[in-house]
Amino acid sequence: GDSVTQMEGPVTLSEEAFLTINCTYTATGYPSLFWYVQYPGEGLQLLLKATKADDKGSNKGFEATYRKETTSFHLEKGSVQVSDSAVYFCALSDRKNRDDKIIFGKGTRLHILP
Amino acid sequence: GAGVSQSPRYKVAKRGQDVALRCDPISGHVSLFWYQQALGQGPEFLTYFQNEAQLDKSGLPSDRFFAERPEGSVSTLKIQRTQQEDSAVYLCASSLSRAEAFFGQGTRLTVV
Numbered sequence: 532g533d534s535v536t537q538m539e540g541p542v543t544l545s546e547e548a549f550l551t552i553n554c555t556y557t558a559t560g561y562p563s564l565f566w567y568v569q570y571p572g573e574g575l576q577l578l579l580k581a582t583k584a585d586d587k588g589s590n591k592g593f594e595a596t597y598r599k600e601t602t603s604f605h606l607e608k609g610s611v612q613v614s615d616s617a618v619y620f621c622a623l624s625d626r627k628n629r630d631d632k633i634i635f636g637k638g639t640r641l642h643i644l645p
Numbered sequence: 646g647a648g649v650s651q652s653p654r655y656k657v658a659k660r661g662q663d664v665a666l667r668c669d670p671i672s673g674h675v676s677l678f679w680y681q682q683a684l685g686q687g688p689e690f691l692t693y694f695q696n697e698a699q700l701d702k703s704g705l706p707s708d709r710f711f712a713e714r715p716e717g718s719v720s721t722l723k724i725q726r727t728q729q730e731d732s733a734v735y736l737c738a739s740s741l742s743r744a745e746a747f748f749g750q751g752t753r754l755t756v757v
Contacts, residue, residue: 535687567748574649575688575736575748620687631676632701633738633746635687 537636554621562623649749670739680736
């Protein structure tokens with residue numbers, strides 16, 4: 532079945548460092564890909580998305596490019612801030628399904644040190 | 646309301662007790678999802694509604710879990726005879742069909 536694999540955390544970086552969180556997926560159809568973020572004490576929020584191959588999603592300085600050839604959707608940010616500390620989830624929704632269910636990875640906890 | 650609302654936020658249940666968790670989706674959202682999130686894990690899909698129809702319940706872990714959305718708006722997830730392994734955060738999400746899903750803050754269930 533469809534699945535998402537992302538790098539295990541926690542990831543600890545200093546402020547202004549470059550961030551990459553790896554994500555790969557398995558899907559038999561044509562999935563849309565997402566990154567969700569969960570800040571401490573808050574609910575899941577959509578950070579960015581891409582709906583087809585070579586699309587780039589971006590938001591709040593974060594970017595991810597839908598790479599069909601490598602089945603990847605790695606999250607990147609050029610200069611992280613303390614406020615980016617959160618848990619990040621890579622996810623997919625496979626449009627071949629009759630519902631829109633989202634399949635999540637296990638999450639990567641990110642700690643940014645001042 | 647402005648977002649997806651879940652109640653209660655926290656629930657402590659004795660093993661064997663029945664619980665009911667409520668979700669108020671964003672008004673007008675057709676799709677509604679329930680997820681279970683164990684500590685340190687990603688959300689796991691439980692069930693999906695399109696309006697009042699439960700189209701997918703493949704993620705419900707046992708027949709002790711039951712969900713309903715009788716009028717196509719508010720949904721209730723019921724767990725009968727709770728067990729310790731049911732302890733988790735239960736998340737509800739809603740969306741317009743094939744659009745961004747908005748999540749509630751979840752109900753943290755602890756079974757003692």
